[in-house]
Amino acid sequence: MVREREEGGGMRLEELRKEIDAIDDRLLELLNERIRVVQKVGELKHKTGGAIYRPEREKAIIERLLRKNGGPLTEAAIEAIFLEIFAVARNFEQPQRVAYLGPEGSFTHQAAENRFGAMSEYIPLHSIPAVFKAVHADRARFAVVPIENNTNGFVGETLDELAKTDLKIVAELYMPIHHSFVTKAEHLQRIKRIYSKDIAFNQCRNFLLEHELDTIEYIPVESTAKAARLAAEDHESAAICSHIAAKLYQVPVMFENIEDNHRNQTRFIILSDFENAPSGADKTSILAKLSDRPGSLYEFLRSFHEAHVNLKKIESRPAAENTGFDYWFYIDFEGHREEPHIQKLFEKHRDEIKYLGSYVQNG
Structure with missing residues (x-):
């Protein structure tokens, strides 16, 4: 006491x-x-x-x-x-090696650390295909990549890689995306240029207009992390970046949470070479490769309705060359592949479904 x-x-x-x-x-x-x-x-x-x-x-x-x-x-x-x-x-x-879409200080880096902690070894890579390849080549045990943003939609490159890979989605993570305005300049009036990823400029347009920053030079770069690094070296500039990038490159934060949509969030997926056991609250992801004929999508989706399976997401994507399909459909639905009614769906459509993984549903 x-x-x-x-x-x-x-x-x-x-x-x-x-x-x-x-x-x-x-x-x-x-x-x-x-x-x-x-x-x-x-x-x-x-x-x-x-x-x-x-x-x-x-x-x-x-x-x-x-x-x-x-x-x-x-x-x-x-x-x-x-x-x-x-x-x-x-x-x-077992020591954990995690490949992610870099560079260091990116939002994907933040998502990876959220799930794999401070002790894991992180491998930042320059492209989504490179992240997938790192796990295929056993240079990493896990891959972390973005798959969709609630403002800008699906990440096409991730869907394309999912179509090619044997890796499975083993987890998902929804993370709020907050942008910071960072600079080493003492006053806004001394800022002559702003670095950021092109998508971040669009997501923070209202802030830029309100602070009369729409007339100065915008310099698009590959990532918001690189924007923070450039702003650290250029005292007449600013960057729109993540808080983790500002901290990493020691650039003072002038304004927090400057994004137009404060509900902006990105869904990240974690991939590896194993499959999860059922948890009782699972989501399954597939790619449906349907023939180009009237009614094929309707007939496919009707099977899910008849099996009382709740669809969570569907997104069409032009198929890669020489596949025999014009479009693929990325689909999320509730349930685990090992559940009997889901197994029946897979058996019925075994020539049309590419299984991507069953995992704990977070969103």
């Missing part, structure tokens, strides 16, 4: 600090005990070939803890703490 100070009834700071130290000591002991058990699990997985990253298991742990929680920790706080614990534990089972 925390003892009260006799004078005034207040709690003494030194006693509270000692109590925190004692709690930290217990936490350290328990965390080490948890890691020792994790190492035993890792040994069993190495013998049986089991996957190290099990999103459905992590989801079940967090949901159980949320049910037990009596506060004051919030749901978001519990998830943040335990996702980092899970990431550290996975690295004790």
Whole structure:
């Protein structure tokens, strides 16, 4: 029990600090005990070939803890703490190498760290095909790429790579996209140019107009992370970039959250070479390769309606050359491939479906 100070009834700071130290000591002991058990699990997985990253298991742990929680920790706080614990534990089972669409400081980098923590090894790559290739070539265990943004739609290059790959989607992550206006200039009037990715200029148009920054030079670059690096070197410039990029390149933030749509978010997918077990709250992604004839899409989708499968997303994409198809359809729906009614759908359309993965549904 925390003892009260006799004078005034207040709690003494030194006693509270000692109590925190004692709690930290217990936490350290328990965390080490948890890691020792994790190492035993890792040994069993190495013998049986089991996957190290099990999103459905992590989801079940967090949901159980949320049910037990009596506060004051919030749901978001519990998830943040335990996702980092899970990431550290996975690295004790097996070092994690994660390829992502770079450069360092990009929003994809931020998404990757959100799921794989500070201890994992990260490999920034210049293109989405390069990220897929890194996992195929065993240079990385996981790939993290964007697949869609709620403002700008699907990332066509990701859909094209999904059509070619044998990798499976093992997890998804929806992340709010907030842009910062960063500069080493002391005043807005001293800024002569702004660096950013072309899409970021469009997403922050109202801010630029409101601050009369629409008449100066806009310089599009490959990424918002590169924009921050250039602004760090050019004291008469600014950058529109992520907060993580501003911190990485030590450029002061003048304005936060300057995007027009404050609900702007990007969906990222994590890919690897294994498949998830059912969690009870799954999403499955497929590519449907349908013949070019009247009614083919209707007939295909009617099968899902008859099986009472809830479709979450459908997006058409021109097929790659020499495939025999004019369009492919990317489709998300509720359920796991191992569920009997989903298996029947796959069997019925086995010549039309390319399976991309079943994974815990987050969005």
